[in-house]
Amino acid sequence: MTIAERQEQLLQDLNLFQDWTERYEYVIGLGRKLPEMPPVQKTDDKLIEGCQSRVWLDARLEKGAVHYMADSDSQITKGMIALFIHFLDGESPDHILTADFAFIEKTGLKEHLAPTRANALSLMATQMKQRALDFAGPAS
Amino acid sequence: MSGYNVSALRAQFPILKNEVHGEPLVYLDNAATSQKPQVVLDASRNYYELLNSNIHRGTHYLAQQATAAHEQARDTVAAHLHAGSREEVIFTSGTTDGINLVASILGYSGRIGPGDTILISNLEHHSNTVPWQLLCERSGASLEVIPVHEDGTLDLDSFHRLLGDHQDTLKLVALTHISNAFGTVLPLETVIKSSHEAGALVLIDGAQAVPHLVMDLEALDVDFYVFSGHKAYAPTGIGVLYGKRALLESLPPWRGGGEMIKKVSYEGTTYNELPYKFEAGTPNIEGAIALATALGFLNDLGLEEVHEHEHALIEHAAGTLSGIEGVRLYGPHDRIGSLSFNVEGIHHYDLGTLLDKMGVAVRTGHHCCQPLMARFGITGTLRASFACFNDEGDVQRLAQAVEKAVAMLR
Numbered sequence: 001m002t003i004a005e006r007q008e009q010l011l012q013d014l015n016l017f018q019d020w021t022e023r024y025e026y027v028i029g030l031g032r033k034l035p036e037m038p039p040v041q042k043t044d045d046k047l048i049e050g051c052q053s054r055v056w057l058d059a060r061l062e063k064g065a066v067h068y069m070a071d072s073d074s075q076i077t078k079g080m081i082a083l084f085i086h087f088l089d090g091e092s093p094d095h096i097l098t099a100d101f102a103f104i105e106k107t108g109l110k111e112h113l114a115p116t117r118a119n120a121l122s123l124m125a126t127q128m129k130q131r132a133l134d135f136a137g138p139a140s
Numbered sequence: 141m142s143g144y145n146v147s148a149l150r151a152q153f154p155i156l157k158n159e160v161h162g163e164p165l166v167y168l169d170n171a172a173t174s175q176k177p178q179v180v181l182d183a184s185r186n187y188y189e190l191l192n193s194n195i196h197r198g199t200h201y202l203a204q205q206a207t208a209a210h211e212q213a214r215d216t217v218a219a220h221l222h223a224g225s226r227e228e229v230i231f232t233s234g235t236t237d238g239i240n241l242v243a244s245i246l247g248y249s250g251r252i253g254p255g256d257t258i259l260i261s262n263l264e265h266h267s268n269t270v271p272w273q274l275l276c277e278r279s280g281a282s283l284e285v286i287p288v289h290e291d292g293t294l295d296l297d298s299f300h301r302l303l304g305d306h307q308d309t310l311k312l313v314a315l316t317h318i319s320n321a322f323g324t325v326l327p328l329e330t331v332i333k334s335s336h337e338a339g340a341l342v343l344i345d346g347a348q349a350v351p352h353l354v355m356d357l358e359a360l361d362v363d364f365y366v367f368s369g370h371k372a373y374a375p376t377g378i379g380v381l382y383g384k385r386a387l388l389e390s391l392p393p394w395r396g397g398g399e400m401i402k403k404v405s406y407e408g409t410t411y412n413e414l415p416y417k418f419e420a421g422t423p424n425i426e427g428a429i430a431l432a433t434a435l436g437f438l439n440d441l442g443l444e445e446v447h448e449h450e451h452a453l454i455e456h457a458a459g460t461l462s463g464i465e466g467v468r469l470y471g472p473h474d475r476i477g478s479l480s481f482n483v484e485g486i487h488h489y490d491l492g493t494l495l496d497k498m499g500v501a502v503r504t505g506h507h508c509c510q511p512l513m514a515r516f517g518i519t520g521t522l523r524a525s526f527a528c529f530n531d532e533g534d535v536q537r538l539a540q541a542v543e544k545a546v547a548m549l550r
Contacts, residue, residue: 020161020497025548052489052505052520073519074487075549 003087003095007103010083014107024076027109031078034085037071048123053077055124059131065090066132070124080109081124088128096132101125144445146531152177153529163499166537171320171348171478171525172503173370176434180373183433187426194422196399210425213432214415220435221365222356223382227414230381230388231428235347236267238366238381239314241418242343243271245391246312247279251341254280257306259340261286261294261326262515263319266508268345272314281311288515292322292471299331303338310340317349321507321523323454323475325349332362341387347371351527352450352476354443357382369427373527374434378427381418388414395420438528446528447476453526453535454479460539464546470521480507480521483542486549488520494545495522500538 001009017023037056046056053074060067068085072078088096150156153175158165167175187209193202195210211226218226232238246252258272262285276283284302287295294315303310313335318325328344335342343364346355350367357365362382369378393400393411397420402410411417438446457479461467466484482488492504505520506513513520524538 021548024494024497028549053487054519074489076490076493077487 003091003099006087007100010086011103011106014109023107023109024079027079027083028075029079030082030086031072031075031080034071034078034082035069037069041069042071048127055081057124057127057131059128059135061093061135064092066093066096066135068128068131084125084128088132093132093136097129097136099129144441144449146449146529149441150529150531152179154178154181156529160499160501161497166500166534166541168524168526168530168534168538169501169503170351170527170530171371171507171523173376174351174373174527175529176373176375177437179437180375180430180434183430184375184426187429191429192425195425196416206425209429210423213428216432216435217380217428220355220439221380221382222358224358225385228382228385228388230383230415230418231423232366232379232381233377233424234368234370234379235345235366236271236368238364238379239267239343239345240271241381241394242364242366242383243275244394246341247275248394249390249392251391252279252281252311255309256281256311257284257309258282259284259286259299259302259306259310259313259335261299261315262288262512263292263294263316263322263324263326263509264314264511265316265320265345265347266510268314268316268343269511272312285511286315288324288512292319292324292475294324294326294331296327296330300334303334303340307338310335310338312341312343314343314345316345316347318346318352318476318478319471319509319512320348320478320525321509321512321521322471322480323348323478324471325474325476328360328362332360336361348477351438352443352447363387369431369434372431372434373437374431375427378424378431380431385414388418393417393420397421399423441528449528450477450526450530453530453532456532457524457526457535457538460535461542464539464543466546467542470516478523478525480523482518482521483546483549486546488522490549491522491542491545494548495538495541498537498541498544500541502538 014023017026042056046058048055048057053072055072055077056070058069068089070081072081088099155175156165191206191209193206195207214226214229218229223229252275258281260269260272272283286299286302289295315326332342341363344362346365346367351372363384365382367380370376400412400417400420402412458469461481462469468482470480488504492502495502503523507523
């Protein structure tokens with residue numbers, strides 16, 4: 001599946017939930033399934049500090065594919081992280097750089113990316129792209 | 141209390157008719173900013189429809205009317221605060237503006253200089269912390285901090301010890317009247333008396349107190365007192381600095397410009413008398429008038445009645461929330477205005493987000509008190525803060541929302 005296809009699939013899944021409660025429970029559930037980042041890896045250099053919650057992000061390049069590891073002390077944020085990782089993990093730097101986060105608007109969760117929200121999520125989305133850019137190297 | 145009709149009162153606040161995410165609004169973020177009753181909204185509108193004109197120098201009718209209304213507002217504020225005279229009431233744009241004004245004039249005048257000490261508490265809002273840090277950086281003075289107990293009250297033993305340790309250099313004690321994060325009420329009489337005995341001036345941040353308590357600044361003997369209109373049912377952009385007359389007379393102006401001068405020439409400029417010396421430029425005329433209206437609104441309700449009503453709500457909220465497993469309250473039992481809490485194992489941002497979905501507006505995070513949060517080893521709390529129009533229904537909705545959110549997040 002391409003990134004766009006995965007996003008479309010997610011939208012379909014989310015749109016099954018009419019109620020905000022179910023939507024949030026789904027997102028919180030996704031976050032719970034995300035592998036825990038070992039405490040020893042949650043170092044300050046990986047911290048993206050937003051006003052409200054803390055987010056740790058790490059990335060590595062393996063055989064041309066970017067793999068992310070992330071965590072947060074907020075469950076909703078962690079669920080949103082799980083969404084981003086679901087779309088982007090294993091993709092090439094080029095695909096990540098051209099990926100579109102605007103679809104979040106359609107999920108009914110867009111308030112978590114609003115800059116006024118003072119939340120680390122928007123910063124994290126930018127950071128994930130930045131890491132891809134770093135891996136893409138000067139040729140890109 | 142039988143005279144206090146909260147439903148009639150709520151009807152005076154148009155914004156409370158709003159729905160949020162399909163639910164009736166439960167507004168519990170009054171410590172951040174208060175909602176405005178119709179009478180204040182009308183005062184703002186009426187000013188622009190009937191009176192608007194620049195003040196103090198105009199000869200035409202509207203200018204005279206606007207000037208009279210603005211200066212009457214000053215008299216209203218002075219009476220409300222029990223200030224000694226109207227010259228002691230300086231209009232500002234808010235608490236932060238007022239504190240920066242005092243910090244600047246104390247610095248420029250040399251009243252605070254190299255080697256001097258400023259004392260604040262661990263409870264302080266950033267607006268009563270950072271101006272002093274800036275003053276210390278610029279003047280060579282140093283900042284000391286009075287610690288707080290586990291229940292969020294001021295450690296008075298440490299306060300007295302700090303007064304003693306810095307007796308020779310202490311110039312200013314700057315403290316909050318009521319903590320915006322924890323609702324702690326400071327024992328101002330004791331603190332002001334001891335600070336004066338140690339030779340220091342006292343500035344009190346009254347932003348969280350004016351909406352809830354009767355004021356008597358003359359009796360308090362405080363040197364400077366600041367508050368914001370927008371936290372006391374008035375619009376944003378207006379506030380008051382109260383300062384003792386002799387003190388303000390002895391200090392230089394801060395902002396320069398129109399209104400604060402007597403005569404301007406390139407050879408030298410002379411400054412206006414109090415209060416105008418500290419009010420450069422066209423003031424927030426509408427804001428001052430609306431502020432006076434808001435204080436009148438509070439006085440009509442009766443501040444003691446308001447306090448009694450809010451106290452019952454906050455106690456009920458504290459009691460109900462304590463009954464939810466994992467809830468930890470911050471601050472003392474006799475808190476006023478603000479109730480901060482966390483739920484073990486759950487991030488305050490998550491709780492606040494879900495509460496919002498249920499129409500309940502609380503604030504989450506550090507509440508502009510990062511040093512206080514650090515002292516308690518936390519990144520923030522949820523804060524429910526009460527005003528005259530909140531009711532039992534709000535407390536019940538808050539408790540139900542917290543229970544539901546906790547269940548979703550456990």
